Amino acid sequence: MTTVQKHLASLCSRDFVSRVGFVSTPESLRALIRSTPESRALAKDLRTGQLTEDGLSAFLNPLLAGIRKGERFHYEEVLASIAVLLESHPAQFAEEFIKDLEVVKGRLTAATSDQRR
Numbered sequence: 001m002t003t004v005q006k007h008l009a010s011l012c013s014r015d016f017v018s019r020v021g022f023v024s025t026p027e028s029l030r031a032l033i034r035s036t037p038e039s040r041a042l043a044k045d046l047r048t049g050q051l052t053e054d055g056l057s058a059f060l061n062p063l064l065a066g067i068r069k070g071e072r073f074h075y076e077e078v079l080a081s082i083a084v085l086l087e088s089h090p091a092q093f094a095e096e097f098i099k100d101l102e103v104v105k106g107r108l109t110a111a112t113s114d115q116r117r
Contacts (some may be wrong), residue, residue, distance in 0.1 A: 004050050007041045008059045011078045012023050033084045042085050053093040057084070 001009070010016055016038055023029040033039050045051035060082065065076045083101055086094035 004042075004045045004055055005059070007045055008056075009037065009053075010038045011040075011081050012063075012075065016081075017077050020081070029080060030084050032079050036081075039081060039085060042081075046085060046089055053091070055098075056093075 016036070019036065020029060020032050023032050042051060060079075063078060066075070067073050079101060083098060086097050
């Protein structure tokens with residue numbers, strides 16, 4: 001496992017999720033995510049070109065495949081962290097990820113709504 005892969009995997013750790021999963025507002029969550037060592041390490045990986053579009057896709061695709069209607073998506077904090085990471089990155093794939101996240105958000109909202117019924 002490469003250093004970048006370890007940095008990405010750290011977003012899925014119980015430790016990371018327990019530190020960011022309790023925040024109640026989007027603004028607070030964004031600020032908290034940006035301040036974490038995991039986020040800073042990934043930001044450096046992105047700036048230096050070690051974290052690539054292909055590497056990010058390889059990490060995210062299996063997670064996104066786990067979205068199931070009527071079930072809680074266990075990687076919401078991971079998606080939020082990647083969105084924060086990419087929000088100011090000047091690359092086409094970053095813009096596309098943010099747009100695609102709206103589709104995922106719709107799927108998550110639908111799954112959550114179904115759970116409440």
